[in-house]
Amino acid sequence: MSTLSHSARLAPFQPETAWTLEGGTLVERRGGRERRFELAHLRRFRLAMPRGGGRQRALMLSFGRQRVAIASQSWRGPGLYDDRLESFSLLARTIAAVGADLSPHARFDTAGFKLRDAVTLVTSLLAVGAATLLLLAISSSMRGMAVDLAARMAFLLLLIFSALPWLPRGEALDPHDLPARWLP
Incomplete structure (x- = not known):
């Protein structure tokens, strides 16, 4: 399986965070720090978007007690964001498909008021x-x-x-x- 990645700067004084899908493992790298999550342990896949539409998206993944949040936009400056929805969509779709195959009991739903x-x-x-x-x-x-x-x-x-x-x-x-x- 090929390597798939998406990156975004989540906060002003943090280095850019990169999420990479390597086989059945989601790898999150921020600066020198690296976290690995096996998609076989995926419990919940929640996708969020604003009510009015737009191109902002967020993905929340739960792996037992550990959680990962992936954003579709990258912070560039005060009030300025880079739109990276294409790479986000590709990564989210791949995580959903691979996660469903490796973890059949995971829940896949949308975020918001229920x-x-x-x-x-x-x-x-x-x-x-x-x-x-x-x-x-x-x-x-x-x-x-x-x-x-x-x-x-x-x-x-x-x-x-x-x-x-x-x-x-x-x-x-x-x-x-x-x-x-x-x-x-």
Whole structure:
């Protein structure tokens, strides 16, 4: 397999960061520092772009506890950026295809607000509140009111959980056929 690379300067006083795909390994080089990530250990592939469109893209890769962020634009000066979307798109598409083959359980999706995740957070907070009220009912003199409130919160939990299957899951990506609007 040939070597594929993309580079960008992420911050003003840092050297340029270069990402290279060497076989099944993603290599990140910044100055004299080098990090290697085996695509067989890829857990999550998240692609981000601004809401209004444009040519800015970012790729977040998770390898267990280690994370890698790859940007499509390189910092050139205050308010000035070099557009390197072509090499970024080629690298991202190759990482997705190779990562899907080497790590079949990896998740490939887009970044951004997901209604399903927000509802899950709200239901978990509601469940903690209901459990706290039940614990307080054991030790307080207002048992009837605490149990009544906890029962109403539990009923609300049931209603929310019944609506959860119909909420949108966000846009999942096919790693072998990434959409052209995300990676031109």
